[in-house]
Amino acid sequence: MKDNYDDRKTRASAWFRSLRDDIVAAFEALEDSHGGDQPAGRFEVTETKRHSDDGSDAGGGLMSVMRGGRVFEKVGVNVSTVYGQLGDRAVAAMSARKNMDGLRADPTFWASGISLVAHMQNPHAPAVHMNTRMFWTPVAHWFGGGSDLNPAIEYAEDTAHFHGVLKDHCDRHSADAYDRYKAWADDYFYVPHRHRARGVGGIFYDDLNTGDWEADFAFTQDVGRAFLPAFVPCVERRRHLPWSDADREAQLVHRGLYAEYNLVYDRGTKFGLETGHDANAVLMSLPPIAKWT
Template identity: 45%
Template sequence: MEKQKTQAFEWFCALRNKITESFLSIEVQSFTQPKIEKRKWNRPGGGSGESTIIFGNIFEKVGINVSRVYGKLEDSAINEISGASESNGEFWASGISLVSHMQSPLIPAAHMNTRLIYTSKQWFGGGMDFTPIYKDEGDCKYIHESIKATCDEFNIEYYPKFKKQCDDYFFLQHRKEPRGIGGIFYDNLTSGNWKNDFEFTKAVGEAFLEIYLHIIHKHMQKSWTKEQREEQLIKRGRYVEFNLLYDRGTRFGLMTNGNPDAIMMSMPPLVKWV
């Protein structure tokens, strides 16, 4: 078990580094020097994490969190986490989470996270989804075909199952509308083959980076208008509403006494409600 935990945490860190380097290389192509902030934090009760935040000409704000936390859950949170009641609240969790808000309204916002959790049980979870301001059918086709190809390498049942879970999850009930064009979302993944589940989780992270880089390069040189920017800021309001009202990662972070700044890192730098 300890070897598995170490392998997973080291992968999340390696993926963070690879994504950061790739995003910074894009900023260099736009002839700007982005601002980079790194914030380390310790969790009362056990564990720590680090946030890497990039502010640039292409990426208005992208935040990448890596954490490894453990300890005992509050009584109010025990029933929220699978297997926690049987472990008397003891847990261990590690993961990577990313949210990207772009300067251009023509490039979708993106979210990706993968994680490994131990209570009396152990499982992987995560996924990716994209939120365009203006839906591009070509992008949508490319994104979903790429995700499906990744899933099919492991289990042909994964894509339809995890796509539906994503569509159901990233839905704003109070507005009766989806957050974006979806992707995949999975939780409590424990097939009985830890190595295979881990390899799938790694493949999700790699696929996300490949997909997003393709989309960014396709649109980053296109011009946009003030009216399109206004629509982008309003659409971001929906993103904020979802993360504050429904997002499980936000709830988990708060229930486990995580770092508030890291938990709220997913918030866009500018947003409007009309």
């Protein structure tokens, strides 16, 4: 069993890194194709480390961030593979949510994934989030992730396209996967204190363990593969549109909503900070500039 899961961990970690490389290349190609006097944006890549309580090796990853590009005002594409012992707070939260009391006896964990958030220069171009991950403990393993579109100025054409691509990739695995995971996203990406969703939705799933690891991994890979064809055409349609001060104001206020959600509700933010991962990488999702009315 151990050797089997060692191989699976290696494959999952390699996949997330490969997806990261494809997305970084595609985003830099968008920068190159945009034109203008401003230099095309490029990602700055930094190695990240998870800090364990006892100072032992606890893994890390790559934080890739582009700032001030032609198309992207700020975009981060992070990958990580971390491991070690879960702290008491993480064990308590996970045990309660997943009914995994065995974690208290052995809080060993391993996790790998990719996390992406893009904030755009043009207010007409939508912000976006995507992440997929694999989590392993001696008690259980599972996959999770999702993708959602966050426009400050909504276009029905973009929403339909984004959801259509996600549905197509979900349908390859199950006839009802898209409907289930869309509903989950609608619930998960809701901002209770604002009584509204943070964007126009997408899909979200967690605790995916059907008993067929290969099938679950294949689904998670397709969620990742769906991202570029779902998002890039929306950017292509909007990145050259003229925009006004009022458009920029709407964008900054919407970013405030996005920041509130990520700091107050997002599971990944909470988990990353509680388990000692690099704080800059965990908070990469925050916009460079935001506004509150």
